[in-house]
Amino acid sequence: MSKSKIVLVVDVSSTALQAAVSVMTQYLSHRLYNYPENQIAVVLVGTNNTDVSHLTGKSDHFNNIVISKPLLAGDKSLFDFIQDLPEKYGSDNVRVDLIPALEVAARLFHQEKAKTHWMSENRIMLFTDENGVISSNISYVAKEMNVIKPQIIFKLIGPDLEDSQNLSGNLKEMYNLCAEVEQGETLSTEDALTITRLYKTKKVRQTPTFKGCLEIGGGTKFPVHIVTKIIPTSHQQSLKMCGSTGETVVRDRVYHLKDENQTQIDPDCMNKGYRYGKTYIPISKVDASLMSMESEKELALICTTKRSNIRREELCGKHAYSVIPPPSDSTGGTGLAAFATALRDLDMVAVCRYVKKNDTAPKLCCLFPNVKSYCATLMMIDLPFSNDIKKAKFPKLRSEPLPEQISAIDKLIDNMDLSTKPEFKPSEIGDPSIQRRYQCVAHRALHPVKPLPEMDAANFFNTPKFEGVEDVAKECNQVFNIKIVESKIKKRTAGEMFSTDNVDFKTEIKKIKKEDISFEDLLGAGAKIGTTTPVQDFQLACTKLGVQPACEMMSEVITKLVEHQGNNIADCLQSIRQICVKESLFELFNKSLKEWFKSEVVKKICKEGSLSLIHKGECSSCPVTEVESECFIRGDELLQAMEEDDDDDLLDML
């Protein structure tokens, strides 16, 4: 429809002129956004003067008709002109016969080259309240209009046209004219206003994307056409890049290596690289040709199956198609209808392989019946392949709802029942971003200097309201005990952190600045030597708490580490031994070491680092001799023997 021509015939003597202006403004701005190439003419009738200079040929029998705008692409001046109509002609007009104006309109089409194109249509829209006289021959004009190709679509728009049965006088005559014109239609002003209020995307001609046969095995073939039923609509026009005054711009792409010189690369000297683990595998054009598949255009049945085997959530496609018989093939249509009806009766679907064109990737599709009272056809949707389905495992959700929880949920479901709101049907909600784009473009075109308007709330889907739903929600909140989890770390803004009146924070800083930090302050009250940095903790504890309690603490930690086979035992042993030697705490150390020594790990560490019992050579008061100490790390048996010997020796000495 992008090459259409529209002639607006406006009866300026009409009482509904203001309403007509509103309809025209809305209609034209939809039209110009959808089809910028449309040509629009305005013919005024009922004016005091006459100006038909735009017509070629004999035109002297026309009176009170002005061709204000010839057939031209629409722009802002057209809208300004329409806006000014009531002011200019509201009082300055006469009631005349409208039929000659239609003749003028028809002749405007005539003088254009009559080239039939599927993208073009001719349109006459007559805005009137029809209270004038009709003296001309209606059938003559109708005949005149009907000969023009492509056929004229004639719309009569005026008040009181709702009830076509009870029309009187001139209105009835005009109505008859509509009936005589092959594509005539009447519309009341109110209806026209409602229709043009919401922006609608342009209509798309129904063209088959596939013509072929649905093949079942080698035996049965149904001739079919496939037409698109559902397709994601993009915006009517994409926003093209341009300079600040609308000048053309182009995108420049440069390819270079990541080296120092940024060596430029010719786009022809590039291969695509696909990730394979850590590396990229280059795929040359020859390799790429190996990857493409050879396939032949077809729609072939693979199997039939129960409808319940197709899971709704698994469908990933964005398109749905209608599979219909070719027009004018009624026999084939009946065959397809029989197949569709049988599928419906059995509640089954047909799984098919679909190749749209030769050498394109085959798709998996599912055909299911679409049976209406007057025809039975099939619908087609894409099915996922096994690659499309991720097999993820999730932990079980454990919950045993209480009876009051169940009843609260039931109340919620009953309350928010959308079947009581017929006006809210998901499939009837328009895409708000499409409406918004139109709103902004139309606004900017008609008011170039004004800022963009706010989003029109009416264009966004309005969710239905349910009475008393708040109470039910509150009840649910209560029975399920839903609470916001308080974040453990209190978030503070930078302002709070650095503000000088923040008392808490100031004291915190003070605390850190205190010079005499005690061990408790650093590690918290009741702190113990930790297992992560035991050596450092131990050294700190020695200076702050005294050696004896620190060593006791440390030996406890080592016991724990030995139990859990920590990896820093060696360092711990080394440091505690040093301190114990220095402070003559040999009893504590030797006693503990004997305990720890039962562990294989400690044994190994002691052997490697020759860490043994503290002996006389190190602490003079220690009863353990150097030999005993050495024997200790060498082995249990020797030590035991020695210990026994020891006792004897001592006795002997005494």
Next chain:
Amino acid sequence: MDSEFEDPFENEVEEEGSFSYISTLNGTLCVVDCSEEMLVKDSETGVSRAVLALEAIKATYCNKLISGSLDHLGVILCGTDTKTNDYDGLHVLLPLDTPDKTCVEVLQKTSNEFASGKFQFGRGQVYSPYHLLWTCNSTFTSCVKKLGSRLVMIFTNVSEPHNLDPKTRQLATTKARDMSELGITISIIPLPTLDGSMFEIEKFYSALVPDHEVTNPTKDIEDLSMRVHRRESKVRMTANINFVVNPELTIGVQCCNLFGEPAAKHVNLCSKTNQPVVTVSSVVRETDRAVLLPHEVYRSCKFGSETVIFSKDDVEQMKVRSDKGIYLIGFRPAGDIKFHHVAGKSTFIRPSEAVYNGSTDFFVTLLTRLQAREKVGIVHCVPREGTPGFIGALIPQLEERDEDNEQIRPMGFHIIRLPFADDIRKLNYEPSIEPNAAQVDAAKSLILKLKAKQFSANLLENPEVMQFNKTLEAIALEKETIEETDDSTKPDVESMNKRAGKEMSLFNDVAFPAGYSIPDECRKPDYKRVIALVQNRSREGTLAKVSVADLKLYCQGVRLKVPSNAKKGDLVEAVTKFLG
């Protein structure tokens, strides 16, 4: 083209739907027990359990390689003769890293050795499960990359490791608990025992993984690979989002995409050096080649003969914005959701207690009640801040398990995208002559003959993706031949004819009267005739006499590429050149 250089405005429609995820790497360590029981060949199949495990791990590696993901994998053998970190009986076969092709080779080699009875690393040694867990833990902690999830998978058929003393048992249990607190998941994959007795998880492993679900062991390699794959891809891609039932009632949910495979991404490489190529793009004024800065680039659109211009800020203002979240609108009977109202991939949601306590209870109760009452929710779903969002249906799904107690479907809601009114086209249907009962009955018997009882969408693989993967793999591994892809979508015409030949001819007899012929436009082009014709004419040297339509058909038939608007002269030239 690299996505980062794409025009952000042009992409806006595409972006609106997808959820943004916290994308992180997954880390998985596979542990294969090399105890005597694992290495003995099965009396039926002749394949040992360890080989089975290695094959399943290899399949996981191959999957990872092909998918091009950067996830980390590693393999540890236990019960070997070698030492790792001074611990006896452990051998790190493959360190935790992004896999490359050598990994597959190592796995293949090891698997072959195991199969032929050679054990390079020794076998059947005693090892401590505590040391094993300790090694796993330290492998994870020493990994430089930040891992989003960490999983240890233990393949074994020994219910209780040998020579297990109470102390080691205690230590292992404690270690396992510590690891689970650190977010490391341990999963046991039981393999069939030798004597056919049950794998008793209670003996030892249930202490490591208290809430482990017991599944029946399997001997089937595909089944095993599938289980490994399921576990491995278990904890993935979650985004937290609020589910707003009403301003008074909000719960927290997590969402993830379970369906739809993203297309393979590529980078540009220099064909000489195979170095990656950087693309720099700029916007240039056509008249004087001046480079425009981003704020100097405006957008334009036609409105009649006017050109409407928008600045970058205007374009931002033109976007429809909603706050991120899932907003419940109401409930409808499940039957109201039309099968063909498709608008893209669905999203799976599960409750999350991270922000709202009590979310799980509410979620599960709502789900079970909707399921019981055969209703669905209608929601306005805004996956990203500042996008308009879409209308979706909440479809409840209960948990389903197979006979081996393996989870097939998890519990949760699917949010199905519904099309907007603008996306649905109004079509004109021509009234058709109603079929008679005999015709419908014949169709019924034909349909029933061709019925597949167990059809499900995951039976057939995408031949295009398979072909791509196989070629990529062949090039990567420098294979000489590329494995043939058999197109799984090709119908088995022969057996269909055999099964339902009678029904087909019966249906043809009742539905299509004698003398009926398929309209020309729906017939398959007769390539044979055209090829013969063109060859004859070419021999005679009168190629110019063949009609344009036939020439085009010939090019199609012999897969000769010509521009669609080619003139007769061009066609003749192309065909002559083609025929030599």
